[in-house]
Structures are given as structure tokens and as C-alpha cells.
Amino acid sequence: MTARRTPAMGFVACAMIAWSACGGGPAPSSPTPVPPVSDAGSLKATGSGKLVGTAIQAGFLSDARYRAVLDREFNYITAEYQMKWDAIETSPGVRDFSAGDAIVAYADSQGARVKGHTLIWHGSVPSWVGGLSAADLRIAFESHIRAVAGHYRGRLLAWDVVNEAVADDGSGLRDTVFRQKLGDGYIADAFRLAHEADPQALLFYNDYGGEDMGAKSNRIYDLVKGLQAQGVPVDGVGLQMHISANGRPSDASISANMARLASLGLLVNISEMDVRINNVAGSTQARLDAQKSAYHDIVRLCVMEPKCHAVTFWGFTDAHTWIVGDTPLLYDAQYVRKPAYFGVLDALSGR
Numbered sequence: 001m002t003a004r005r006t007p008a009m010g011f012v013a014c015a016m017i018a019w020s021a022c023g024g025g026p027a028p029s030s031p032t033p034v035p036p037v038s039d040a041g042s043l044k045a046t047g048s049g050k051l052v053g054t055a056i057q058a059g060f061l062s063d064a065r066y067r068a069v070l071d072r073e074f075n076y077i078t079a080e081y082q083m084k085w086d087a088i089e090t091s092p093g094v095r096d097f098s099a100g101d102a103i104v105a106y107a108d109s110q111g112a113r114v115k116g117h118t119l120i121w122h123g124s125v126p127s128w129v130g131g132l133s134a135a136d137l138r139i140a141f142e143s144h145i146r147a148v149a150g151h152y153r154g155r156l157l158a159w160d161v162v163n164e165a166v167a168d169d170g171s172g173l174r175d176t177v178f179r180q181k182l183g184d185g186y187i188a189d190a191f192r193l194a195h196e197a198d199p200q201a202l203l204f205y206n207d208y209g210g211e212d213m214g215a216k217s218n219r220i221y222d223l224v225k226g227l228q229a230q231g232v233p234v235d236g237v238g239l240q241m242h243i244s245a246n247g248r249p250s251d252a253s254i255s256a257n258m259a260r261l262a263s264l265g266l267l268v269n270i271s272e273m274d275v276r277i278n279n280v281a282g283s284t285q286a287r288l289d290a291q292k293s294a295y296h297d298i299v300r301l302c303v304m305e306p307k308c309h310a311v312t313f314w315g316f317t318d319a320h321t322w323i324v325g326d327t328p329l330l331y332d333a334q335y336v337r338k339p340a341y342f343g344v345l346d347a348l349s350g351r
């Protein structure tokens with residue numbers, strides 16, 4: 001890993017080469033203005049120009065403490081798992097959209113947008129799908145995408161169409177049931193089907209471990225470039241950003257990766273950010289400070305990249321996180337803002 005750089009150094013590097021190489025858009029004249037004091041307690045009110053998102057679960061929407069933070073902070077909502085294939089279609093052909101519908105209704109009531117997550121992922125394959133023949137999997141795959149993307153047609157801003165399809169070492173595609181039975185073309189097929197079912201939705205490829213420059217992000221870059229060359233409707237790439245404050249990818253490397261995706265004309269998302277701190281040495285305060293820096297510096301990379309349109313956190317309170325035994329989110333388990341929160345607030349405010 002290269003030496004860590006401060007965001008300021010990264011931005012100087014961007015300014016020294018053509019700004020277009022750092023994002024393809026016009027050079028920002030100055031950082032995003034600092035918000036009025038009355039907005040200082042709301043991430044979505046910072047005027048960052050970026051959607052500020054969180055993953056949620058429908059069951060928590062009736063919890064007043066959860067709702068108070070959710071309503072105040074976020075304008076982009078993702079279902080943590082309730083729009084995944086195994087959550088919707090536990091038995092073949094019988095689909096339950098109730099939880100996903102509750103999430104979309106909540107977002108609509110708040111004027112927030114929704115990103116559907118996720119149509120095709122090896123981690124959310126219903127058990128009955130595993131035993132299908134190739135021909136039957138093809139039918140189930142197509143009907144799943146048509147039914148789910150069609151159900152939400154016109155109501156979602158975006159979909160994570162294919163999730164985590166690249167092998168961890170970047171050597172090629174992950175060896176999933178889809179690849180084995182449908183062939184490598186399943187990725188292009190998924191995007192085409194999703195576009196037919198919901199032509200207005202922005203369609204993303206989403207993955208982890210390809211946030212910075214490296215073998216995996218090279219493969220993701222080649223994948224989306226290849227899709228574009230085939231005329232496949234792909235609009236962007238999600239960088240999941242499940243990281244540890246200790247040993248996080250360097251700012252310069254993340255921003256270079258964002259810039260090369262942007263240079264393809266693609267949008268970029270930080271799509272599932274959380275920052276583990278248990279392995280940071282020192283005091284509790286040192287851990288919280290390291291977490292704050294990671295959140296600040298990385299969210300600032302999105303703020304500075306014109307093609308980065310959203311930052312989504314994978315939850316917001318340590319009371320509800322998929323990371324067992326750590327405290328990776330912006331609010332503690334008692335819904336008190338952590339230093340990390342103020343790091344994000346600063347970054348979104350242009351500081």
C-alpha cells in the first residue's frame with residue numbers, strides 16, 4: 001500500500017494535472033459553501049450536491065429514535081436486504097414485496113430517493129434456485145429481474161443490478177451459479193433486462209475491494225468498459241467501501257480509480273460505507289479519531305469528484321450494523337453522533 005496522503009495532497013495532485021483527468025467535469029471554483037448554522041445538524045442539508053444515503057430495514061421504521069435520525073440526515077435510501085432475491089421470492093414464483101414497498105413508501109413520504117439493491121448477487125440466491133438446470137435458471141433469472149425491476153418501475157432512482165461478480169483476486173469473474181450455468185454474458189443480460197423493465201433507473205455495477213487502484217478494480221474497469229463497448233446500458237459503478245480505519249486504501253488511489261471510471265462517462269457511488277476500528281491501536285479516542293479521518297477523507301473524495309453522485313452508509317447507528325463486534329457507523333448505539341459523524345458533516349460541507 002502506498003503512503004497515506006492527506007486529501008489536500010490529493011486535490012493538489014488533481015489540480016496539477018488537467019482537472020478533467022480527475023473527473024471529467026469543470027474545475028470547481030471553490031469548495032462547497034459552508035451551510036447555515038441551522039443546517040449544521042443534517043448531512044442532507046449541507047448543500048454538497050451529493051445524495052446522502054443509508055441502508056435501512058423496514059422493521060425499524062416504527063422505532064422513534066431510529067426514525068428521528070433517518071428523517072433528519074438522509075435523502076437516499078437503500079434496502080439493506082429486503083429487496084434481495086432470497087428475501088422476495090422464498091418459493092418459486094411467489095413474491096413478497098411488502099418490506100421493499102414499505103421502504104419505498106417511507107422514502108416517498110420524505111422526498112428521498114431509493115436505490116434498489118440488488119438484482120443479481122451470489123449472496124442472495126434463494127435456496128430453490130441452486131438446484132435448477134441451466135435452462136430453468138435462465139427462466140428464473142429473467143423472470144426475477146423483469147418482475148422485481150418491473151414492480152418498482154419509475155419509482156427508483158437507481159438499481160444495483162449486479163453485485164460482486166468479480167473474483168477477489170481480480171483474475172476474472174467470480175465462479176457463481178450464474179456464471180456456471182448462464183455463462184459470462186449473464187452480466188450484460190442482467191443490465192439489458194433491468195433497463196427494459198425500468199428504463200428510467202440508473203443501473204450500477206456494485207462491488208467491494210475495488211475501491212482503489214489494483215487488480216480487482218482493474219478487472220471491474222475492464223468489465224464496465226467492455227459492457228459499454230457492447231452497448232449494454234450501464235450507468236455507474238458502486239464502490240462499497242467496507243473498510244477498516246487501520247490500513248484503509250489511500251485517498252490518492254481511490255480518487256484515481258474514481259477518475260478513471262468517470263472518464264468512461266460513468267457515475268460513481270460510495271455505496272455501502274462503514275469503517276471498522278477495533279484493530280486501531282491506542283485509546284478509544286484514538287480509534288474514534290481514526291474513524292473520523294477515514295470517513296472525512298473518503299467522503300471528501302466523492303465531494304470533489306463531479307461524477308460521484310452519492311455516498312451511502314451501510315446503516316447509521318452501531319445499534320444496527322451487519323459488522324459483528326465492531327462499531328463502524330456514524331452514530332453510536334444510543335443514537336449519539338460520533339466523531340465520524342462530524343467528519344462526514346465537514347466533508348459534505350466542503351471543509
Ligand code: XIL
Pocket residue numbers: 080081163240272322
Ligand atoms: C449484507 C446485509 O447487511 C446483511 O443484513 C445481510 O444479511 C447480508 O448482506 N455487500 C453487499 C450487501 O452488497 O448487500 C451486504 O449486506 C454487505 C456486503
